[in-house]
Amino acid sequence: MLPLKRWSPEYEYDLLSPDFRQDPYPVLHRLRAQEPVHFSEQIRAWVITRHDDVLTGLAHSSISADRISPRLLQFPEQHRPKFQPLTRLLSMWALMLDRPDHNRFRALITKAMTRPIIMGFRPMIERIARELVDAAVTRGGMEVMADLALPLPLYVIAEIIGAPRESIGLLKRCAIDIVNFFGTPPATYLPTADVAMRSVLETAELLRDLIREREREPRQDLISGLIAARRAGEALEDDEIIATCILMVFAGFETTCNLLGNGILLLAKHPEQFALLQGKPSLMRGAVDEILRYEAPVQRLSRMALGDLVLRGRTIRKNDLIFFMSSAANRDPAIFSDPDRFDITRDSTQHIAFGHWIHTCPGSTLAHLEASIVFGELCRRVSELRLESDGPPQWHENLSVRSLKSLQVRFR
Structure with missing residues (x-):
């Protein structure tokens, strides 16, 4: 395997630096303006940053949702057979499949996750959110990730798939290990894949x-x-049922966890926006969309080129890995005026936080509902959110998601 390429003078756009992890948007702004279709030697992938290019690419017939094969090709050949159990299960995810296979699995998930079914979970989500916020209010504050953002989506998704409460620790580990595999730089593909495979097989x-x-x-x-x-005639193997459930754990936990953490951080950093939401609950849906736009829980959407294609004069080769940067698209000034301003009253519905086209996240309605309930509960129970630390927030070292390590807040 080639060594990991850290920053050096030839990397005008350093995607692995601590500064980028802390605040990726200045680099993404420069990429979008100067080189919107950029090949990064650091991460051995194309980086696409303009909103219209992201939408076009995610629906392009020559670009596949398969994000396992291009990663596997970057493994040393002698190691590839070892990870067949992991890649086989992940390759059954609807989010990894193209038509016509995608249609079959998507239809099954859609039947289980219709809006009426999701809305039927509201009393359960409200009960869990109330219990967690009650405990935090009693203490006068909380560590957001440990006390609320991590447990709530885990409890909810366990209820949905039918897993017992005592399995929540395993489900959490499985989701985190998968996201670490997808979000790692190439030099650490092997160890993170090894950890992810153990968790996936145990789950x-x-x-x-x-x-x-x-x-x-x-x-x-x-x-x-x-x-x-x-039983009704659908040709479903056990492994396909298992893969679908693991997808729901992954998608239902990671996105919602980061949405809750990032949202509370933004509302605490912008007290005028929190006060506006408290005074006008009808803004809630727009507030959640603005949080998704401004600090997208998923920063990039991986794809693979099925054949050679040209985008803005750059030739992308067959089997190349492509990262469509939803985080950059969501701050494209061609779509969102003054994009670096957090404003819950703006129309943010063109954000790409949940993906696009046939691979839009199947759990988006559930994530929106959970966030609306949690933020609504905080608006009712807390007069003011205050960050305990004046320093910058600490983010996980992950290239795919925008995920806080911790966030301590106090209430008034």
Whole structure:
């Protein structure tokens, strides 16, 4: 494997520096203005930053949603067979598949995640949010990630798929290990893939046991719904049910966790916006969209070129890895005026935080609902959010997601 390429003078756009991790937007602004289709030697991938190019690329017939194959090709050849169990399960995700295979799996998820079904989870989400906020209010503050942003989506997604509460630790580890694999630089693909494979296979065994239980005693959960689809004639293997459930754990946990953490950070840093939301709850939907635009939980969307293609005069070769930077597209001044200003009253509906086209995140409605409930609960229960530290927030070292390590807030 080639060594990781850290910053040196030839890297005008350093995507691995601590400064970029802390605040990626100045570099992304320069890329979008100067080289919107850029090949980064550091991460061995194309970086696409303009809003219209991101939309075009995500729907392009010559660009595949397969983001496993190009990574596997960057592994030393002798190591590739070892990771076949991991790549096989992840390759069954609807988010990784192109038509026509995508249509089949997407239809199954869509049936289980219709808006009426999601809205039926509202009382459960409200109860969990109330319990977590109650405990924080009693203490006069909270460590946002540990006390709220991490546990709430885990409890919710466990209920949805039908996993017991005692398995939440494993589900959390599985989701984090997968996102670390997707968000690691090339030099650490092997160790992060090894960790992710262990977690995925352990979670697969848990889900395999749950499938056997639901075959005997169905319940109102995703596993039972997928088993019912199989009995109705859908040709679903156990591994396909398992892969779909792991996708829901990954998508339902990571995006929502980061949305909650990033949102509370922004509302604490912009007290006038928090006060505006408190006084006008009807702004809630727009506020959540603005949080998703301004500090996107998922910073980039990975794809693979199926053949050679030309974009803005640059030739992208077959099997090249492409990163469509939703974080840059969401601050494109061609779409959003004064894009570096956080404003919950603006129309942010053109954000790409949940992806685009057929691969739009299937859990977007659920994430929006959870965030609206949590932020609404804070608006009602807390008069003021205050950051305990004056220093910059600390972000995880991940190239794919915008995820806080911790965030301590006090209430008034």
